[in-house]
Amino acid sequence: MDLKLQTIICSTRPGRVGPPVAEWFHGFANEDGSFVSTLIDIADFNLPVYDEPNHPRMQKYEHEHTKAWSKSVSEADAYVFVLPEYNYCPPASFTNALDYVYNEWNYKPCGFVSYGGVSGGLRSAQLAKQLVTSLKMMPMMEGVMVQMPWNSLDDNRNFQASEHHENSATAMLAELVKWARALQSIRAPS
Template identity: 75%
Template structure:
């Protein structure tokens, strides 16, 4: 049975560059061979600000958008969050999506492909790592950082990865396979 990875586009902002980066990473993850990767777009779930009456740990979801999000997250063994930096932080859409669920995240590794200005979204990824640990996820030390991503798009807005991005992706994915195998026993 192959390991299931979700490459999650975390920005829901119109005109975002994250979808292009996520498409590149998702292809790279499938080519690497350790995972069967699926591209997931938070915008497709249209999650309002958290609106469930029950605590997520109870899994007593009342809304269709929550049930769909739960089903999507539950089927994955690991996650890569393609995450921008907004005011040194992860986007609200990412935080909100995490808060909707609890058990579905537990004992699964996650990695970050961060992007932004000169910092490449590193501050956002560091803050996001603190958040995911409260959901019993294991964030990878390895990651992919993309500085000035708008400068790395071709005329069709397709992300043109550089060698450093590809090497970083490979290192993160190799480590994630180890953690996914190890944590699967705990689920």
Template identity: 65%
Template sequence: MLPKLHVIICSTRPGRVGPSVARWFSEFSSRHGKFDVELVDLADFNLPIYDEPLHPAQQKYEHAHTKAWSKSVAAADAYVFVTPEYNYSPPPSLVNALDYVYREWNYKPCGFVSYGGVSGGLRSVQAAKLQMTTLKMMPMMEGVMIPMVASLIDDADTFQSNDLIDKSGVTLLDELLRWTLGLKAMRESIGG
């Protein structure tokens, strides 16, 4: 059985380009052939600003939206966050979604497909990696960075990749697989 990879669309704002990029990366990951890939859209969960009364490490969730998000996060062995950059930072929707659960993230690897203007979202990824490590996740050094993303989306709202982006995608997925297999064995050995 292939490990489960969730490709997560992190932006929830109207007019976002994240779904175009994420659809491409989800299909790209499926063709890679080493993961069972699922495309997950944060917008589908409609998470308000964190509203659970107890700390997420307790996993005593009261709200249906939290329970649904917890189930989704727990189902994956690895994650790729498809994220823009907002003011040198990750979008608030990503920060909030990460904070909603805790144990569900533990000892799992993650990678990033970032996009934006000239920086390609790199500053967003650097800031997000700090938060990931406090959730006991292993962020990959490898990643896919897409500068000037609007120039790569056609009139049909389809992201048009190129050789450099594709090569980065293969490198990310290959490394993510190594960590996924290693951390899954570790989770199994500690009963997680």
């Protein structure tokens, strides 16, 4: 059975640079062949600030946007979050999307392709790693940091990865596949 990876665009703001970076990683992951990668954009789900009346652990979702998000998250064995750094933190859209569901995230590995200024979004990724552990996810030590991604866009707004981006992505994917296989047994019905 093929392992399923979701490459998730976490910024929802107009003019964001996340989609070109995510499209690069998504293509790179599919070429790597360890996973079947699907590109997911949080913005497509139009998630308002968390608005479900029941705790997400109960999975008694009332809103269609939550049901659609739950279905999407459930389909993956692993995730790569492509996220910017806003004020040293991940965007609120990322945190909100995490909060919408709970069981769907459990016992799955995740990695981060972070981007921003000189730090390459590293501070955002570090905080995000703490957040995902509360959902019983396993964040990878390896990651891809993209400094000033706007300088790596061609005239068609395609992200032009450097060798160090590709090397980092290869290392992260290798770890993700190990953890995804190992955690499948925990998620299997007993």
